[in-house]
Amino acid sequence: MAVQGVIDRYRPLLNIPDHTQTVTLLEGSTPLIPIPRIAEELGKGCKAWVKFEGLNPTGSFKDRGMTVAISEAVGRGAKAVICASTGNTAASAAAYAARSGLRAIVLIPKGKVAAGKLAGAVAYGADVYQIDGSFDDALSLVVEISNRTPIALVNSLNPYRLEGQKTAAFEICDELGFSPDWLCLPVGNAGNISAYWMGFKEYYELKGIPRPHILGVQAEGAAPLVLGHPVEHPETVATAIRIGKPARGEQAIEAAEESKGRIIAVSDDEILAAQRKLAASGIWVELASAAGLAGLIHEINAGRFDASGKRITIVCTGHGMKDPDIIASSMPAPRLIPAKSDALEEAIMGSAK
């Protein structure tokens, strides 16, 4: 069967205007990868899966929402789109804008530019501007300019982004034939947790499929929803969730409460350990993407979560290739050995378990 993008696959379930003209890179339909070894560690009889959103066209879950946002913008005649972002949103916006022949404008806050993170947006041909201010300043500017001009806003304030992102919840239910008991995922700007909860609620209403509890996970240094107040200078290695004032904070808290789940925070070390654990099962994810598993393990270790017999889906939002520097920078130089088989054998056997 042909791979479809999320609009074609779920159009009747998406609350989008009739003028929408589908622009797709065949995003979605990402694999739900069983992780039996990790599940066994989590609890007796536990079943766990990773929804690997890093296998979307630009390497992150953002593509699900961007296909809808850009399709709507194209349908109403927009000639350009704009967003404030230094990472995944920028790459996704640039790709879908390019796909449809629209201009993509990306604002980034002033400061050291992480070239690797911007490479995606630049590769897809976005116009990038550095704003002499903070990320919030950049965001205010894109909102203002999109109100005054025909340039379409594609930051996550755009409601169509969530319409696209909720399709991941549909896919999980469609593939499993049920919904998991728990869904664990990172929480940064909080659009994704809100979108998943929308999706699960809609499938409950439409098909009677029970809704999962949701465990949202922030990084300790960027945990406004756990602290109950904005964080002025968020800090975490998990850059994709380094956000102090989430755009969808209230919706996220509602999702956690309604689902009888919760939002918690974990340390950078816990996130790094979870990234390694996933990679040891063959799944290399962006650091922020490891927060879901890190949170689950955190709760189990604290005695607040019994995973026994549970069915758990862990959402991994981006591919590890998004940020190879975190690996490369701590990588020891490989050991140099002579080009002789006995030397190689000795080296290999010497370091065997």
Next chain:
Amino acid sequence: MAVQGVIDRYRPLLNIPDHTQTVTLLEGSTPLIPIPRIAEELGKGCKAWVKFEGLNPTGSFKDRGMTVAISEAVGRGAKAVICASTGNTAASAAAYAARSGLRAIVLIPKGKVAAGKLAGAVAYGADVYQIDGSFDDALSLVVEISNRTPIALVNSLNPYRLEGQKTAAFEICDELGFSPDWLCLPVGNAGNISAYWMGFKEYYELKGIPRPHILGVQAEGAAPLVLGHPVEHPETVATAIRIGKPARGEQAIEAAEESKGRIIAVSDDEILAAQRKLAASGIWVELASAAGLAGLIHEINAGRFDASGKRITIVCTGHGMKDPDIIASSMPAPRLIPAKSDALEEAIMGSAK
């Protein structure tokens, strides 16, 4: 329908031993993305698709073959696998070895180590050794040691790699409902062109589906199959096809001849231009992956190829995220503007077409 890996999806068509124990990350089933704007440029009535293999779990087509090679190795009791590689093969081998609990050993030639390229293999936990010699020395060593020890060889000399890789040809036919008139793809070690041709021939025998002509494309500085002799010091920006002595050279030439296609060479500039052209349609691929399109355009420009009315599939073997440095290193610093909407508007409008 659940996403399956290539072994489960095509098992009856794979020539693999009964002892094979499936190790999968749900590779394959990659999207076949229509590229109508590019097709229009190629020729009147031309239809073209990109088979985007960069959306495999580790970001390249290597996963199709690696799932089979590792599954076979696990089934016969191997405890470790070994390969010589600095890039995609190493990452894929490391991921599938991790997935199955096997040790992965990667040999790289001595010299400056491109950290970004190695990050994947290291992230998945491979043991990396630098060999005091060339890539060919490293390859000789892995062959020798896999003959003398129970360490399984997973370089492309392993025949099961091709069994997995041929499934991409099956997928193209299954999704289109026919086979394309032409298939264009990069040729480095020449395993992939050989595997595609195997796949198309088998579908022809099984289902009577006509076989495509194959256009294999090498980089000018690494074009042994065009020159007719090995290249001692291959040079090209497209690192994934920087190979002077292809392991499957004879099979590749056979594929080109039998299919009434050909193998040609293109310049690095042509490859870079094709990468930009694909990105301008929303598909960011690794440089080597752009060789297929570069070759097609090269032939059209030379008057040797009429794309009018043709149905053409272009295989893009790896994701652009595999090598962001090529973008990042030539990226100008983004223009700094004040955090004021009039300044932003002026900047944006000033540079509009």
